[in-house]
Amino acid sequence: MTFIEMLRNASAQNNSMLCVGLDPEPSRFPQGMRGDAQKIYDFCAAIVDATADVAGSFKPQIAYFAAHGAEDQLERLMQHMRCNAPHVPVILDAKRGDIGSTAEQYAKEAFERYGADAVTLSPFMGFDSIEPYLQYHGKGAFLLCRTSNPGGNDLQAQRLASVEGQPLLYEHVARQAQGPWNKNGQLGLVVGATYPAEIERVRALAPTLPLLIPGVGAQGGDAAATVRAGLTQDGMIAVNSSRAILYASSGDDFAAAARQAALTTRDALNAARA
Numbered sequence: 609m610t611f612i613e614m615l616r617n618a619s620a621q622n623n624s625m626l627c628v629g630l631d632p633e634p635s636r637f638p639q640g641m642r643g644d645a646q647k648i649y650d651f652c653a654a655i656v657d658a659t660a661d662v663a664g665s666f667k668p669q670i671a672y673f674a675a676h677g678a679e680d681q682l683e684r685l686m687q688h689m690r691c692n693a694p695h696v697p698v699i700l701d702a703k704r705g706d707i708g709s710t711a712e713q714y715a716k717e718a719f720e721r722y723g724a725d726a727v728t729l730s731p732f733m734g735f736d737s738i739e740p741y742l743q744y745h746g747k748g749a750f751l752l753c754r755t756s757n758p759g760g761n762d763l764q765a766q767r768l769a770s771v772e773g774q775p776l777l778y779e780h781v782a783r784q785a786q787g788p789w790n791k792n793g794q795l796g797l798v799v800g801a802t803y804p805a806e807i808e809r810v811r812a813l814a815p816t817l818p819l820l821i822p823g824v825g826a827q828g829g830d831a832a833a834t835v836r837a838g839l840t841q842d843g844m845i846a847v848n849s850s851r852a853i854l855y856a857s858s859g860d861d862f863a864a865a866a867r868q869a870a871l872t873t874r875d876a877l878n879a880a881r882a
């Protein structure tokens with residue numbers, strides 16, 4: 609099954625456009641685990657188990673594991689998700705971008721070492737930096753397009769004078785991903801929930817691509833505006849929330865609280881469907 613089929617099936621089965629983000633920060637763990645980087649797997653596995661029937665996708669952010677030398681725990685977590693939530697696709701948020709030969713190694717890391725269903729990529733180095741990921745049949749890749757952070761505009765909103773019609777850089781990325789770059793039919797785009805007008809613009813340029821939309825929850829993006837701007841008949845959305853779910857409680861009830869936060873977010877997204 610391809611990544612896009614998995615995303616469609618999981619979204620339908622769990623009635624969910626919510627992507628549960630896994631950004632484990634030991635200093636924010638509940639009392640008995642606090643500050644202990646050896647507990648990253650236990651913390652994340654508890655969140656996965658509590659949200660497996662609520663999430664349309666999971667998104668571990670690799671930096672939160674690598675910063676603690678916890679890549680082995682990420683491997684175990686990926687295995688845990690495959691066993692305990694096999695219907696939910698996993699998007700490895702790695703934001704890789706490098707020349708082709710190095711990209712081959714990053715693709716191997718994401719899809720062979722970790723067994724991710726999709727990965728996030730920076731398209732800044734052009735198509736040859738994306739191509740190695742497309743060699744993996746059925747695997748997905750989300751290209752950064754209009755990111756959720758305020759500085760995203762520094763480059764992404766610059767006009768490309770060399771391209772016909774003079775689009776903004778993020779508009780050009782959206783067009784390339786919808787068109788000539790989408791060699792395996794599994795490309796998607798990352799667009800921030802903090803910029804609903806840009807989500808709408810990206811959706812107009814890329815009507816059938818899945819959009820990964822971080823920025824609701826801790827970053828304050830509007831869930832309803834996100835759905836109205838991004839969701840269409842042909843275009844799926846995966847709306848990510850990480851900290852607001854992971855740290856809904858700092859007590860021993862953290863997993864139950866995460867589940868409740870995930871349910872509330874999922875229901876808010878569903879309520880905004882047309």
Ligand SMILES: O=c1ccn([C@@H]2O[C@H](COP(=O)(O)O)[C@@H](O)[C@H]2O)c(=O)[nH]1
Nearest residue numbers: 669755756757822825826827849850851
């Ligand atoms: O434009 C982007 C691209 C990626 N992210 C990532 O999403 C989560 C957001 O976490 P919250 O706690 O829900 O704010 C995080 O992993 C970012 O690296 C993004 O925020 N914006």
